[in-house]
Amino acid sequence: MALIKTNARSATALDATILTGNLPAISGASLTGLTVGLTATSQWRLTTTFSSAALPITSNWEQVDTDGYANLGSAITESSGVFSFPATGFWLITFCASYNASSDNDRYVNTLIETTTTTSSFDVAAKAFTNIPQSAFSTSTGANGVTSFLFDVTNVSTHKVRFGCEFTDSATQMTGSSTYNNSFITFSKLGDT
């Protein structure tokens, strides 16, 4: 049945409650006022486990490349642990770190995101505190530290990010893998700056 529109006051004040029948197809080219959704997202991960604190984590990062992974949009780039953005915009950065502790010492770990807007120095932008629990059945137990930061990248040349961890016990490990996401970062561009 064709669309029947009755008693419409104007084309700009269309009352949906008085519409009956089938809506006509609308050409996407006719739509205005829409904003583009997520345009870029990608993941990186730590490939290799290490012990003791590392701030920043300078090596052993790789872009995820297994199990059907693909970037949406342009890729983030990394050099010596410093990550650069392919485009300006509001970027949500989430760092999920996996830890393993096997001693009876303090098991506090901090998971950090550090940013710079000048490239001259980095400041702590986000820090998660985690206490790795002990088990009655094993001295070796794990935990995750997760933190995120919304970074308004207005200049891709000056706005950078890096990651790190702090431990109270040097025997604690941040664990990584090159075959699955163990400690990893997700970058998502939410919109234009």
Place this chain on the structure above:
Amino acid sequence: MDIGIGRPNHIEEALVVMNNNQWFTWTDSKNKVYANLRLTEKIGVDGNVIDNPVTELPTESAVNAKLKELQDAWDSKNA
């Protein structure tokens, strides 16, 4: 094996406890064998990037010996 979950069975588990921080890397992270083991140039300490204080790779026999030490300790604890 996932590190810390079960009996150690990979040289990476030995390397991790031989020195602190990110002192080693792999030329191919999908093929973590001794031949692909390398020292990193830099490590991060307290917000600074410094030269890797480890300047020499351990020998393959030393790495294997450390792995066996970890395995023996695990076996002893889980006998």
